[in-house]
Amino acid sequence: MPQRYSRDPEVNRSLHYSVRDGVAWSLMFGAGESYLQAFAVFLKATTAQITLITALPSLLGSVAQLVSAWVAGYAIPRKTLIFAGVLLQSAAWLPIIALAVIPAETSVALLIAAVVLYYVGGQFAAPPWSSLISDLVPERRRGRFFGRRTQLMSMMTFASLTAAGLALEFFEQRALAHWGFAAIFTVALAARLYSLGQLMRMHEPLSRLEPLTLPPLGGLLERMRGSDFTRFALFVAFMNLAVAIASPFYTLYMLRDLDFSYVEYTAASAFTVLMQFAALKLWGRLADVFGNLRVVQITSVVFPVLPVLWVVFPNFWAILFFQFVGGIVWAGFSLAAGNFLYDVVPPEKRAAYSAVHQTLSNTAIFGGALIGGFLATHGPLELQLAGYTVAFASGVWLALCASGVARALVIAVFLRPLRETRLVRPISATALAIRVLRANALAEWLFELLPGKKRAPKDRSSDK
Numbered sequence: 001m002p003q004r005y006s007r008d009p010e011v012n013r014s015l016h017y018s019v020r021d022g023v024a025w026s027l028m029f030g031a032g033e034s035y036l037q038a039f040a041v042f043l044k045a046t047t048a049q050i051t052l053i054t055a056l057p058s059l060l061g062s063v064a065q066l067v068s069a070w071v072a073g074y075a076i077p078r079k080t081l082i083f084a085g086v087l088l089q090s091a092a093w094l095p096i097i098a099l100a101v102i103p104a105e106t107s108v109a110l111l112i113a114a115v116v117l118y119y120v121g122g123q124f125a126a127p128p129w130s131s132l133i134s135d136l137v138p139e140r141r142r143g144r145f146f147g148r149r150t151q152l153m154s155m156m157t158f159a160s161l162t163a164a165g166l167a168l169e170f171f172e173q174r175a176l177a178h179w180g181f182a183a184i185f186t187v188a189l190a191a192r193l194y195s196l197g198q199l200m201r202m203h204e205p206l207s208r209l210e211p212l213t214l215p216p217l218g219g220l221l222e223r224m225r226g227s228d229f230t231r232f233a234l235f236v237a238f239m240n241l242a243v244a245i246a247s248p249f250y251t252l253y254m255l256r257d258l259d260f261s262y263v264e265y266t267a268a269s270a271f272t273v274l275m276q277f278a279a280l281k282l283w284g285r286l287a288d289v290f291g292n293l294r295v296v297q298i299t300s301v302v303f304p305v306l307p308v309l310w311v312v313f314p315n316f317w318a319i320l321f322f323q324f325v326g327g328i329v330w331a332g333f334s335l336a337a338g339n340f341l342y343d344v345v346p347p348e349k350r351a352a353y354s355a356v357h358q359t360l361s362n363t364a365i366f367g368g369a370l371i372g373g374f375l376a377t378h379g380p381l382e383l384q385l386a387g388y389t390v391a392f393a394s395g396v397w398l399a400l401c402a403s404g405v406a407r408a409l410v411i412a413v414f415l416r417p418l419r420e421t422r423l424v425r426p427i428s429a430t431a432l433a434i435r436v437l438r439a440n441a442l443a444e445w446l447f448e449l450l451p452g453k454k455r456a457p458k459d460r461s462s463d464k
Contacts (some may be wrong), residue, residue: 009350032188051373085125147284165266276326
């Protein structure tokens with residue numbers, strides 16, 4: 001029996017279309033977007049060019065978000081804006097596919113331009129989609145709906161990422177890797193077009209969105225200090241900056257420095273997605289009961305150590321374990337952070353506030369990627385710390401360690417001032433962490449991995 005998300009049949013159908021859209025988007029992400037950096041490495045992109053592939057799309061995508069939020073205030077239907085953005089994103093796959101089969105001297109530069117168009121289209125569609133879906137999902141079911149939706153998306157991402165990696169390895173063994181990339185990117189294009197069809201079937205409630213306007217300058221600093229949205233948006237933005245110092249280089253690190261095969265690279269990439277799928281249902285339930293902020297707190301404290309471990313233990317099996325841990329904590333953080341934004345923003349302002357939030361984050365990603373790119377290409381390979389010499393085998397190692405330090409600083413400065421804005425059951429971060437780490441919680445995660453298994457229903461009276 002299909003999941004029932006709302007008592008309104010029209011809304012319920014729309015939410016099912018949204019789930020299909022999410023699953024199709026995940027097919028595009030797993031088979032296509034996840035391999036864009038690997039494709040750049042295949043085209044012999046330099047470390048600086050890998051940095052641009054991460055940094056430039058984030059910056060220009062921020063502009064697209066602001067334009068979308070501004071246009072939304074002029075009574076243009078949200079589905080019209082979503083259609084325009086997703087269509088542009090779909091069209092961007094065409095030159096990427098062409099580059100796989102028609103090599104050129106400027107292939108990397110053309111790839112960067114196509115990836116920019118891809119992200120601009122996706123970011124243009126994000127604010128109206130965020131506003132539309134927040135109007136459709138009942139507040140009391142938000143954590144469970146997005147947990148379920150994201151769980152299905154993670155399943156598809158894992159399956160498509162794995163299948164695409166195996167396809168690449170198959171073609172690589174026959175010296176036909178370029179055809180492998182063309183094939184998986186064609187699948188990504190088809191998936192995005194299907195998701196566009198599902199988006200257009202969704203019901204759009206009547207809603208007058210407020211246009212994006214600049215706030216009056218008088219007393220701006222005082223208002224920002226007292227704003228839950230501002231504190232949260234700054235925390236996420238600076239965390240994205242810290243993460244982006246390392247994020248452009250994981251693919252380069254695995255394929256070039258550690259000489260992973262496409263199968264090993266796919267396994268490392270897919271394992272984190274697998275653990276996200278296993279953990280999301282539990283995170284959604286905990287966020288609904290104990291609040292999104294508590295989930296953000298207990299997951300984010302793990303972030304600083306993750307990139308450093310990649311340097312300390314640079315081997316395949318260790319990295320699989322780090323991806324196991326990273327998949328679990330990133331699943332909780334992403335779900336809770338996204339839902340926390342809905343909690344602190346009035347419905348009529350969600351498109352504009354979502355654009356501001358994403359613009360801050362994308363600008364931070366741009367800055368973080370540039371910092372990481374500078375460290376990876378020009379940073380010192382030896383540091384003197386407390387009388388000890390710390391040596392790095394490559395600049396990428398330095399970028400990974402710097403990302404860990406930056407994440408710790410962001411948590412120390414920005415996490416404590418955040419506060420929960422809705423009524424939830426009180427629990428300390430420590431108590432919630434212990435609850436998550438209990439044997440039965442870990443068993444529940446692992447149980448999700450077994451096909452065809454269904455648990456006996458639990459008494460949920462304590463969750464109400």
